Amino acid sequence: MSNAPSHLKYAKSHEWVETVSEGTYRIGISDHAQDLLGDMVFIELPEVGQTISAQDECAVVESVKAASDVYSPLSGEVIEINEALVDGPDLVNRDPYGDGWLFTVKASDLSELDGLLAADEYIKLSADDDH
Amino acid sequence: MGAKTALYQEHLNLGAKVVDFAGWDMPLHYGSQVEEHYKVRGDAGMFDVSHMTFVDLKGERVREFLRYLLANNVDRLTTYGRALYTCMLNEQGGVVDDLIVYYFDETYFRMVVNAGTHDKDMAWIKRHATSFDVVVEELTDVALLAVQGPEARSRVHNLLSETQREKAEALAPFNAVESEGFFISRTGYTGEDGYEVMVPEDQAVDFWRRLHKIGVHPIGLGARDTLRLEAGMDLYSAEMDEETSPLEAGLKWTVAWEPQDRNFIGREALEPQYNATPTRKLVGLILDDRGVLRGHQRVIVDGEAVGEVTSGSFSPTLGKAIAFARVPYDVSGRVLVEMRGKQLPARVVKPPFVRHGKACFE
Numbered sequence: 001m002s003n004a005p006s007h008l009k010y011a012k013s014h015e016w017v018e019t020v021s022e023g024t025y026r027i028g029i030s031d032h033a034q035d036l037l038g039d040m041v042f043i044e045l046p047e048v049g050q051t052i053s054a055q056d057e058c059a060v061v062e063s064v065k066a067a068s069d070v071y072s073p074l075s076g077e078v079i080e081i082n083e084a085l086v087d088g089p090d091l092v093n094r095d096p097y098g099d100g101w102l103f104t105v106k107a108s109d110l111s112e113l114d115g116l117l118a119a120d121e122y123i124k125l126s127a128d129d130d131h
Numbered sequence: 132m133g134a135k136t137a138l139y140q141e142h143l144n145l146g147a148k149v150v151d152f153a154g155w156d157m158p159l160h161y162g163s164q165v166e167e168h169y170k171v172r173g174d175a176g177m178f179d180v181s182h183m184t185f186v187d188l189k190g191e192r193v194r195e196f197l198r199y200l201l202a203n204n205v206d207r208l209t210t211y212g213r214a215l216y217t218c219m220l221n222e223q224g225g226v227v228d229d230l231i232v233y234y235f236d237e238t239y240f241r242m243v244v245n246a247g248t249h250d251k252d253m254a255w256i257k258r259h260a261t262s263f264d265v266v267v268e269e270l271t272d273v274a275l276l277a278v279q280g281p282e283a284r285s286r287v288h289n290l291l292s293e294t295q296r297e298k299a300e301a302l303a304p305f306n307a308v309e310s311e312g313f314f315i316s317r318t319g320y321t322g323e324d325g326y327e328v329m330v331p332e333d334q335a336v337d338f339w340r341r342l343h344k345i346g347v348h349p350i351g352l353g354a355r356d357t358l359r360l361e362a363g364m365d366l367y368s369a370e371m372d373e374e375t376s377p378l379e380a381g382l383k384w385t386v387a388w389e390p391q392d393r394n395f396i397g398r399e400a401l402e403p404q405y406n407a408t409p410t411r412k413l414v415g416l417i418l419d420d421r422g423v424l425r426g427h428q429r430v431i432v433d434g435e436a437v438g439e440v441t442s443g444s445f446s447p448t449l450g451k452a453i454a455f456a457r458v459p460y461d462v463s464g465r466v467l468v469e470m471r472g473k474q475l476p477a478r479v480v481k482p483p484f485v486r487h488g489k490a491c492f493e
Contacts, residue, residue, distance in 0.1 A: 037164040042421045060417040062423055064164050064445050
Protein backbone atom coordinates (compact mmCIF):
# COMPACT_ATOMS: atom_id res chain seq x y z
CA MET A 1 0.00 0.00 0.00
CA SER A 2 1.48 3.34 -0.97
CA ASN A 3 1.56 6.11 1.58
CA ALA A 4 0.39 9.71 1.42
CA PRO A 5 1.38 11.97 4.34
CA SER A 6 -1.54 13.92 5.74
CA HIS A 7 0.21 17.30 5.84
CA LEU A 8 0.36 17.39 2.03
CA LYS A 9 -2.26 18.12 -0.61
CA TYR A 10 -2.57 16.09 -3.78
CA ALA A 11 -3.59 16.49 -7.39
CA LYS A 12 -5.57 13.79 -9.19
CA SER A 13 -2.65 13.52 -11.61
CA HIS A 14 -0.50 12.24 -8.67
CA GLU A 15 1.52 15.32 -7.72
CA TRP A 16 1.79 16.47 -4.12
CA VAL A 17 1.98 20.03 -2.78
CA GLU A 18 3.69 21.05 0.43
CA THR A 19 3.40 24.48 2.00
CA VAL A 20 6.88 25.92 2.49
CA SER A 21 5.52 29.29 3.62
CA GLU A 22 2.43 31.28 2.76
CA GLY A 23 2.48 31.57 -1.05
CA THR A 24 5.45 29.22 -1.61
CA TYR A 25 4.89 25.55 -2.37
CA ARG A 26 7.07 22.55 -3.00
CA ILE A 27 5.89 20.01 -5.56
CA GLY A 28 6.73 16.37 -6.20
CA ILE A 29 5.09 13.13 -7.29
CA SER A 30 3.37 10.71 -4.95
CA ASP A 31 4.61 7.40 -3.65
CA HIS A 32 1.84 5.76 -5.63
CA ALA A 33 3.05 7.43 -8.85
CA GLN A 34 6.69 6.47 -8.36
CA ASP A 35 5.63 2.92 -7.54
CA LEU A 36 3.61 2.65 -10.73
CA LEU A 37 6.45 4.01 -12.86
CA GLY A 38 9.28 2.00 -11.32
CA ASP A 39 12.97 2.92 -11.29
CA MET A 40 13.52 6.52 -12.44
CA VAL A 41 16.33 7.05 -14.91
CA PHE A 42 15.95 10.69 -16.04
CA ILE A 43 14.14 13.68 -14.59
CA GLU A 44 13.54 16.79 -16.68
CA LEU A 45 12.76 19.85 -14.57
CA PRO A 46 11.47 23.32 -15.44
CA GLU A 47 13.85 26.28 -15.32
CA VAL A 48 14.14 28.56 -12.35
CA GLY A 49 12.27 31.76 -13.23
CA GLN A 50 9.91 29.99 -15.59
CA THR A 51 6.25 30.91 -15.29
CA ILE A 52 3.94 27.93 -15.26
CA SER A 53 0.18 27.52 -15.28
CA ALA A 54 -1.80 24.99 -13.33
CA GLN A 55 -2.37 21.76 -15.32
CA ASP A 56 0.54 22.54 -17.65
CA GLU A 57 3.17 19.88 -18.30
CA CYS A 58 6.22 21.33 -16.62
CA ALA A 59 8.45 18.33 -15.90
CA VAL A 60 9.03 14.81 -17.16
CA VAL A 61 9.84 11.80 -15.03
CA GLU A 62 11.22 8.98 -17.12
CA SER A 63 11.48 5.50 -15.64
CA VAL A 64 12.61 2.15 -17.01
CA LYS A 65 8.96 1.61 -17.88
CA ALA A 66 7.72 4.90 -19.34
CA ALA A 67 8.11 8.65 -19.63
CA SER A 68 5.43 10.52 -17.77
CA ASP A 69 4.54 14.21 -17.76
CA VAL A 70 4.28 16.05 -14.48
CA TYR A 71 1.52 18.65 -14.34
CA SER A 72 1.88 21.61 -12.08
CA PRO A 73 -0.94 21.68 -9.54
CA LEU A 74 -0.43 25.46 -9.15
CA SER A 75 0.23 28.48 -11.35
CA GLY A 76 3.15 30.72 -10.56
CA GLU A 77 6.87 31.14 -10.92
CA VAL A 78 9.41 28.36 -10.41
CA ILE A 79 11.82 29.63 -7.76
CA GLU A 80 13.84 26.50 -7.02
CA ILE A 81 14.45 23.11 -8.64
CA ASN A 82 15.91 19.94 -7.13
CA GLU A 83 19.30 19.79 -8.86
CA ALA A 84 20.16 16.57 -7.02
CA LEU A 85 17.77 14.71 -9.32
CA VAL A 86 20.01 15.24 -12.35
CA ASP A 87 22.50 12.69 -11.05
CA GLY A 88 20.19 10.97 -8.62
CA PRO A 89 16.82 10.35 -10.28
CA ASP A 90 16.30 7.40 -7.94
CA LEU A 91 15.73 9.88 -5.09
CA VAL A 92 12.19 10.10 -6.43
CA ASN A 93 11.81 6.36 -5.81
CA ARG A 94 13.55 6.29 -2.47
CA ASP A 95 12.08 9.41 -0.89
CA PRO A 96 9.23 10.80 -3.02
CA TYR A 97 8.01 13.18 -0.30
CA GLY A 98 11.44 14.30 0.89
CA ASP A 99 14.72 14.34 -1.06
CA GLY A 100 12.83 13.40 -4.21
CA TRP A 101 10.92 16.69 -4.49
CA LEU A 102 10.88 18.29 -7.94
CA PHE A 103 10.49 22.08 -7.77
CA THR A 104 9.18 24.98 -5.71
CA VAL A 105 6.68 27.56 -7.00
CA LYS A 106 5.72 31.00 -5.88
CA ALA A 107 1.99 30.67 -6.43
CA SER A 108 0.05 33.37 -8.23
CA ASP A 109 -3.45 32.13 -7.44
CA LEU A 110 -3.97 30.68 -3.97
CA SER A 111 -7.54 29.64 -4.78
CA GLU A 112 -6.07 26.79 -6.86
CA LEU A 113 -5.17 25.12 -3.56
CA ASP A 114 -8.87 24.56 -2.87
CA GLY A 115 -9.14 22.20 -5.82
CA LEU A 116 -6.53 19.82 -4.41
CA LEU A 117 -7.25 16.63 -2.49
CA ALA A 118 -6.58 15.79 1.13
CA ALA A 119 -4.47 12.69 1.81
CA ASP A 120 -7.39 10.38 2.58
CA GLU A 121 -9.21 11.43 -0.59
CA TYR A 122 -6.05 10.86 -2.63
CA ILE A 123 -5.48 7.43 -1.10
CA LYS A 124 -9.03 6.45 -2.02
CA LEU A 125 -8.48 7.64 -5.57
CA SER A 126 -5.15 5.86 -6.00
CA ALA A 127 -6.55 2.65 -4.52
CA ASP A 128 -9.11 2.67 -7.33
CA ASP A 129 -6.18 2.75 -9.76
CA ASP A 130 -4.86 -0.56 -8.48
CA HIS A 131 -6.64 -3.46 -9.96
CA MET B 132 -6.00 -13.98 -13.08
CA GLY B 133 -3.45 -15.84 -15.10
CA ALA B 134 -1.64 -19.15 -14.84
CA LYS B 135 0.74 -19.46 -11.91
CA THR B 136 4.08 -21.20 -11.59
CA ALA B 137 4.99 -23.31 -8.57
CA LEU B 138 6.88 -20.28 -7.24
CA TYR B 139 4.03 -17.77 -7.42
CA GLN B 140 3.52 -17.60 -3.65
CA GLU B 141 7.29 -17.17 -3.16
CA HIS B 142 7.20 -14.14 -5.45
CA LEU B 143 4.36 -12.61 -3.45
CA ASN B 144 6.19 -13.32 -0.18
CA LEU B 145 9.22 -11.46 -1.54
CA GLY B 146 7.09 -8.41 -2.42
CA ALA B 147 7.02 -8.93 -6.17
CA LYS B 148 5.09 -6.63 -8.43
CA VAL B 149 3.20 -9.19 -10.48
CA VAL B 150 2.26 -8.59 -14.11
CA ASP B 151 0.66 -10.61 -16.83
CA PHE B 152 3.15 -12.17 -19.21
CA ALA B 153 1.68 -14.34 -21.97
CA GLY B 154 -1.17 -15.36 -19.71
CA TRP B 155 1.07 -16.03 -16.69
CA ASP B 156 1.20 -14.02 -13.47
CA MET B 157 4.93 -13.32 -13.28
CA PRO B 158 7.16 -11.07 -11.16
CA LEU B 159 8.19 -7.83 -12.93
CA HIS B 160 10.51 -6.87 -10.07
CA TYR B 161 10.80 -7.25 -6.30
CA GLY B 162 11.32 -3.54 -5.58
CA SER B 163 13.91 -2.18 -7.99
CA GLN B 164 14.48 -3.50 -11.47
CA VAL B 165 17.75 -1.57 -11.78
CA GLU B 166 19.14 -2.96 -8.50
CA GLU B 167 18.25 -6.46 -9.66
CA HIS B 168 20.08 -5.84 -12.92
CA TYR B 169 23.26 -4.92 -11.00
CA LYS B 170 22.94 -8.03 -8.79
CA VAL B 171 23.09 -10.27 -11.85
CA ARG B 172 26.01 -8.37 -13.42
CA GLY B 173 28.01 -8.32 -10.20
CA ASP B 174 26.89 -11.24 -8.07
CA ALA B 175 24.13 -13.81 -8.66
CA GLY B 176 20.42 -13.65 -9.35
CA MET B 177 17.64 -16.16 -9.93
CA PHE B 178 14.71 -15.97 -12.30
CA ASP B 179 11.59 -18.10 -12.30
CA VAL B 180 11.20 -19.04 -15.96
CA SER B 181 8.87 -21.97 -15.36
CA HIS B 182 6.34 -20.35 -17.66
CA MET B 183 8.43 -21.36 -20.66
CA THR B 184 7.46 -24.38 -22.71
CA PHE B 185 9.45 -27.63 -22.40
CA VAL B 186 9.01 -30.21 -25.11
CA ASP B 187 10.53 -33.68 -25.24
CA LEU B 188 10.81 -35.29 -28.66
CA LYS B 189 11.21 -39.03 -28.94
CA GLY B 190 11.38 -41.50 -31.77
CA GLU B 191 13.68 -43.33 -34.15
CA ARG B 192 13.53 -40.46 -36.67
CA VAL B 193 13.79 -37.52 -34.28
CA ARG B 194 17.08 -36.21 -35.71
CA GLU B 195 15.69 -36.37 -39.23
CA PHE B 196 12.60 -34.48 -38.00
CA LEU B 197 14.64 -31.71 -36.38
CA ARG B 198 16.87 -31.38 -39.44
CA TYR B 199 13.65 -30.48 -41.25
CA LEU B 200 11.94 -28.43 -38.51
CA LEU B 201 14.83 -26.16 -37.46
CA ALA B 202 16.91 -23.63 -39.39
CA ASN B 203 20.08 -24.44 -37.49
CA ASN B 204 21.42 -27.93 -38.06
CA VAL B 205 20.99 -30.45 -35.25
CA ASP B 206 23.80 -32.45 -36.81
CA ARG B 207 25.98 -30.05 -34.81
CA LEU B 208 24.71 -31.94 -31.78
CA THR B 209 26.52 -35.23 -31.35
CA THR B 210 27.40 -35.43 -27.66
CA TYR B 211 25.03 -35.99 -24.75
CA GLY B 212 23.58 -32.76 -23.30
CA ARG B 213 24.84 -30.45 -26.04
CA ALA B 214 22.57 -27.44 -26.71
CA LEU B 215 21.94 -25.41 -29.87
CA TYR B 216 20.19 -22.06 -30.37
CA THR B 217 18.00 -21.97 -33.44
CA CYS B 218 14.96 -20.51 -35.12
CA MET B 219 11.98 -22.51 -36.28
CA LEU B 220 10.80 -20.95 -39.55
CA ASN B 221 7.58 -20.99 -41.54
CA GLU B 222 7.50 -21.71 -45.28
CA GLN B 223 7.91 -17.98 -46.03
CA GLY B 224 11.15 -17.87 -44.03
CA GLY B 225 9.57 -15.92 -41.16
CA VAL B 226 10.30 -16.92 -37.59
CA VAL B 227 7.70 -19.09 -35.84
CA ASP B 228 9.84 -19.02 -32.69
CA ASP B 229 13.41 -19.08 -31.45
CA LEU B 230 14.41 -21.87 -29.10
CA ILE B 231 17.10 -24.03 -27.58
CA VAL B 232 17.31 -27.69 -28.54
CA TYR B 233 19.20 -30.29 -26.48
CA TYR B 234 20.50 -33.67 -27.60
CA PHE B 235 20.33 -36.69 -25.33
CA ASP B 236 20.57 -39.62 -27.73
CA GLU B 237 19.48 -40.60 -31.23
CA THR B 238 15.91 -41.17 -30.08
CA TYR B 239 15.58 -38.31 -27.61
CA PHE B 240 15.93 -34.50 -27.93
CA ARG B 241 14.45 -31.68 -25.83
CA MET B 242 13.39 -28.16 -26.84
CA VAL B 243 12.70 -25.09 -24.72
CA VAL B 244 10.44 -22.63 -26.54
CA ASN B 245 8.83 -19.32 -25.57
CA ALA B 246 5.78 -18.99 -23.33
CA GLY B 247 4.16 -16.36 -25.54
CA THR B 248 4.10 -18.71 -28.51
CA HIS B 249 3.08 -21.88 -26.64
CA ASP B 250 -0.09 -22.74 -28.52
CA LYS B 251 1.09 -22.09 -32.05
CA ASP B 252 4.46 -23.75 -31.39
CA MET B 253 2.87 -26.91 -30.02
CA ALA B 254 0.48 -27.05 -32.97
CA TRP B 255 3.32 -26.44 -35.44
CA ILE B 256 5.64 -29.02 -33.90
CA LYS B 257 2.93 -31.69 -33.66
CA ARG B 258 1.74 -31.04 -37.19
CA HIS B 259 5.18 -31.76 -38.61
CA ALA B 260 6.13 -34.49 -36.13
CA THR B 261 3.41 -36.85 -37.32
CA SER B 262 5.06 -37.69 -40.62
CA PHE B 263 8.29 -38.59 -38.81
CA ASP B 264 6.54 -40.71 -36.15
CA VAL B 265 8.03 -38.47 -33.48
CA VAL B 266 6.27 -38.39 -30.14
CA VAL B 267 5.87 -34.85 -28.77
CA GLU B 268 5.59 -34.64 -24.98
CA GLU B 269 5.19 -31.37 -23.14
CA LEU B 270 6.69 -31.33 -19.63
CA THR B 271 4.21 -29.65 -17.32
CA ASP B 272 5.33 -30.89 -13.89
CA VAL B 273 8.69 -29.13 -13.80
CA ALA B 274 9.96 -25.68 -12.82
CA LEU B 275 12.86 -23.86 -14.46
CA LEU B 276 15.10 -21.56 -12.44
CA ALA B 277 17.73 -19.52 -14.24
CA VAL B 278 20.60 -18.69 -11.88
CA GLN B 279 22.86 -16.13 -13.51
CA GLY B 280 25.84 -13.96 -12.66
CA PRO B 281 29.56 -14.26 -11.97
CA GLU B 282 28.86 -16.05 -8.66
CA ALA B 283 25.91 -18.09 -9.93
CA ARG B 284 27.63 -21.39 -10.62
CA SER B 285 29.49 -21.62 -7.34
CA ARG B 286 26.31 -20.82 -5.40
CA VAL B 287 24.39 -23.54 -7.23
CA HIS B 288 27.23 -26.01 -6.64
CA ASN B 289 26.78 -25.50 -2.88
CA LEU B 290 23.26 -26.86 -3.09
CA LEU B 291 23.86 -29.88 -5.28
CA SER B 292 24.61 -33.45 -4.22
CA GLU B 293 28.18 -34.58 -4.78
CA THR B 294 27.23 -36.47 -7.93
CA GLN B 295 25.29 -33.52 -9.34
CA ARG B 296 28.05 -31.10 -8.46
CA GLU B 297 30.75 -33.10 -10.20
CA LYS B 298 28.66 -33.28 -13.35
CA ALA B 299 27.73 -29.60 -13.24
CA GLU B 300 31.31 -28.47 -12.67
CA ALA B 301 32.40 -30.41 -15.73
CA LEU B 302 29.86 -28.69 -18.02
CA ALA B 303 31.19 -26.50 -20.81
CA PRO B 304 29.02 -23.53 -21.88
CA PHE B 305 25.93 -24.59 -23.83
CA ASN B 306 25.94 -28.09 -22.37
CA ALA B 307 23.54 -29.74 -19.99
CA VAL B 308 23.29 -32.82 -17.84
CA GLU B 309 20.49 -34.70 -16.12
CA SER B 310 21.35 -35.88 -12.64
CA GLU B 311 19.19 -37.19 -9.80
CA GLY B 312 16.06 -35.52 -11.10
CA PHE B 313 17.69 -32.16 -11.90
CA PHE B 314 18.35 -31.05 -15.48
CA ILE B 315 21.25 -28.63 -15.22
CA SER B 316 22.09 -26.54 -18.26
CA ARG B 317 24.94 -24.05 -18.61
CA THR B 318 22.84 -21.58 -20.57
CA GLY B 319 21.03 -18.32 -19.95
CA TYR B 320 19.64 -15.09 -21.31
CA THR B 321 21.73 -12.47 -19.52
CA GLY B 322 25.20 -12.60 -21.03
CA GLU B 323 26.55 -13.87 -17.70
CA ASP B 324 27.74 -17.33 -16.78
CA GLY B 325 25.27 -19.49 -14.90
CA TYR B 326 22.78 -22.30 -15.11
CA GLU B 327 19.22 -22.95 -16.00
CA VAL B 328 18.12 -25.67 -13.63
CA MET B 329 14.99 -27.71 -14.30
CA VAL B 330 13.63 -29.32 -11.16
CA PRO B 331 10.49 -31.35 -10.40
CA GLU B 332 7.70 -28.92 -9.60
CA ASP B 333 7.34 -30.19 -6.03
CA GLN B 334 10.99 -29.36 -5.31
CA ALA B 335 10.90 -25.87 -6.82
CA VAL B 336 9.99 -23.95 -3.66
CA ASP B 337 12.64 -25.71 -1.59
CA PHE B 338 15.37 -25.12 -4.18
CA TRP B 339 14.34 -21.47 -4.62
CA ARG B 340 14.40 -20.87 -0.84
CA ARG B 341 17.77 -22.54 -0.43
CA LEU B 342 19.22 -20.40 -3.23
CA HIS B 343 17.77 -17.30 -1.61
CA LYS B 344 19.23 -18.27 1.76
CA ILE B 345 22.77 -18.44 0.34
CA GLY B 346 22.49 -15.00 -1.21
CA VAL B 347 21.08 -15.52 -4.68
CA HIS B 348 18.84 -12.52 -5.36
CA PRO B 349 15.37 -12.91 -6.86
CA ILE B 350 15.19 -11.12 -10.23
CA GLY B 351 12.07 -10.18 -12.16
CA LEU B 352 11.21 -10.05 -15.84
CA GLY B 353 12.05 -6.32 -15.98
CA ALA B 354 15.75 -6.91 -15.35
CA ARG B 355 15.64 -10.03 -17.51
CA ASP B 356 14.78 -7.76 -20.44
CA THR B 357 17.50 -5.15 -19.79
CA LEU B 358 20.08 -7.90 -19.20
CA ARG B 359 19.33 -9.67 -22.48
CA LEU B 360 19.24 -6.36 -24.34
CA GLU B 361 22.68 -5.38 -23.02
CA ALA B 362 23.93 -8.85 -23.94
CA GLY B 363 22.71 -8.32 -27.51
CA MET B 364 20.16 -11.12 -27.46
CA ASP B 365 16.98 -11.03 -29.52
CA LEU B 366 13.51 -11.29 -28.04
CA TYR B 367 10.85 -13.11 -30.01
CA SER B 368 8.01 -10.81 -31.17
CA ALA B 369 10.27 -7.74 -30.76
CA GLU B 370 13.29 -8.43 -32.99
CA MET B 371 11.67 -11.16 -35.06
CA ASP B 372 8.29 -12.60 -35.83
CA GLU B 373 6.50 -14.55 -38.55
CA GLU B 374 6.95 -11.68 -41.00
CA THR B 375 10.67 -11.19 -40.33
CA SER B 376 13.42 -13.39 -41.68
CA PRO B 377 16.27 -14.34 -39.33
CA LEU B 378 18.61 -12.68 -41.84
CA GLU B 379 17.06 -9.31 -40.95
CA ALA B 380 17.12 -10.00 -37.23
CA GLY B 381 20.87 -10.44 -36.77
CA LEU B 382 20.46 -14.21 -36.77
CA LYS B 383 22.15 -15.22 -40.00
CA TRP B 384 24.66 -17.17 -37.90
CA THR B 385 21.89 -19.46 -36.70
CA VAL B 386 20.81 -20.53 -40.19
CA ALA B 387 22.87 -23.55 -41.25
CA TRP B 388 23.09 -23.36 -45.01
CA GLU B 389 25.45 -26.30 -45.39
CA PRO B 390 24.95 -29.05 -46.29
CA GLN B 391 23.01 -27.77 -49.26
CA ASP B 392 20.91 -30.89 -49.52
CA ARG B 393 19.38 -30.43 -46.06
CA ASN B 394 15.82 -29.37 -46.69
CA PHE B 395 14.42 -27.37 -43.76
CA ILE B 396 11.19 -25.42 -43.53
CA GLY B 397 11.79 -21.91 -44.87
CA ARG B 398 14.94 -22.77 -46.81
CA GLU B 399 13.42 -22.30 -50.23
CA ALA B 400 12.08 -18.84 -49.33
CA LEU B 401 15.38 -17.73 -47.77
CA GLU B 402 17.61 -19.07 -50.54
CA PRO B 403 17.48 -15.98 -52.78
CA GLN B 404 18.15 -13.72 -49.77
CA TYR B 405 21.00 -15.71 -48.37
CA ASN B 406 23.80 -14.58 -50.66
CA ALA B 407 22.21 -11.31 -51.73
CA THR B 408 22.75 -8.07 -49.82
CA PRO B 409 19.79 -7.86 -47.46
CA THR B 410 17.56 -4.80 -47.67
CA ARG B 411 17.35 -4.40 -43.90
CA LYS B 412 19.47 -5.27 -40.91
CA LEU B 413 19.27 -5.22 -37.15
CA VAL B 414 21.68 -2.80 -35.44
CA GLY B 415 22.39 -1.58 -31.96
CA LEU B 416 21.76 2.05 -30.99
CA ILE B 417 23.21 4.08 -28.13
CA LEU B 418 21.65 7.36 -27.08
CA ASP B 419 24.14 9.77 -25.57
CA ASP B 420 21.48 12.34 -24.69
CA ARG B 421 19.11 12.03 -21.79
CA GLY B 422 16.09 10.00 -22.77
CA VAL B 423 15.10 6.38 -23.19
CA LEU B 424 14.92 4.46 -26.45
CA ARG B 425 11.76 2.37 -26.60
CA GLY B 426 10.14 -0.07 -28.99
CA HIS B 427 8.45 1.40 -32.10
CA GLN B 428 10.21 4.78 -32.00
CA ARG B 429 11.04 5.88 -35.52
CA VAL B 430 14.59 6.00 -36.84
CA ILE B 431 15.29 9.01 -39.07
CA VAL B 432 18.03 9.36 -41.68
CA ASP B 433 18.25 12.49 -43.89
CA GLY B 434 14.87 13.64 -42.64
CA GLU B 435 13.16 10.43 -43.59
CA ALA B 436 11.77 7.70 -41.34
CA VAL B 437 13.69 4.64 -42.50
CA GLY B 438 13.32 2.21 -39.64
CA GLU B 439 12.09 1.47 -36.17
CA VAL B 440 13.38 0.60 -32.74
CA THR B 441 12.46 -3.04 -32.03
CA SER B 442 13.48 -3.08 -28.33
CA GLY B 443 14.87 -0.27 -26.25
CA SER B 444 15.52 0.49 -22.63
CA PHE B 445 17.79 2.18 -20.19
CA SER B 446 21.04 0.26 -19.79
CA PRO B 447 22.09 0.31 -16.15
CA THR B 448 25.64 -0.77 -17.07
CA LEU B 449 26.16 2.01 -19.63
CA GLY B 450 24.06 4.57 -17.78
CA LYS B 451 22.30 5.52 -21.00
CA ALA B 452 19.62 4.21 -23.29
CA ILE B 453 20.34 1.37 -25.71
CA ALA B 454 18.24 -0.34 -28.34
CA PHE B 455 17.94 -2.68 -31.24
CA ALA B 456 16.58 -1.11 -34.42
CA ARG B 457 15.77 -2.44 -37.85
CA VAL B 458 17.13 -0.12 -40.55
CA PRO B 459 18.13 -0.22 -44.23
CA TYR B 460 21.30 -2.22 -44.82
CA ASP B 461 23.54 0.76 -45.65
CA VAL B 462 22.80 2.76 -42.49
CA SER B 463 25.80 3.43 -40.25
CA GLY B 464 27.35 6.14 -38.10
CA ARG B 465 24.61 8.26 -36.63
CA VAL B 466 20.84 8.35 -36.95
CA LEU B 467 18.10 10.34 -35.29
CA VAL B 468 15.44 8.71 -33.17
CA GLU B 469 12.07 10.34 -32.67
CA MET B 470 10.81 10.42 -29.11
CA ARG B 471 8.26 12.59 -27.41
CA GLY B 472 8.16 15.08 -30.27
CA LYS B 473 11.95 15.45 -30.44
CA GLN B 474 14.61 13.90 -32.63
CA LEU B 475 17.72 12.86 -30.72
CA PRO B 476 20.98 11.56 -32.24
CA ALA B 477 21.93 7.93 -31.63
CA ARG B 478 25.11 6.00 -32.47
CA VAL B 479 24.80 2.90 -34.63
CA VAL B 480 26.82 0.05 -33.09
CA LYS B 481 27.21 -3.68 -33.29
CA PRO B 482 25.78 -5.47 -30.22
CA PRO B 483 26.51 -6.76 -27.61
CA PHE B 484 26.56 -3.63 -25.46
CA VAL B 485 27.92 -5.45 -22.42
CA ARG B 486 30.15 -8.48 -22.23
CA HIS B 487 31.06 -10.38 -19.03
CA GLY B 488 29.74 -7.51 -16.92
CA LYS B 489 31.81 -4.87 -18.75
CA ALA B 490 30.49 -2.17 -21.07
CA CYS B 491 31.66 -2.60 -24.69
CA PHE B 492 31.01 1.09 -25.45
CA GLU B 493 31.36 4.35 -23.60
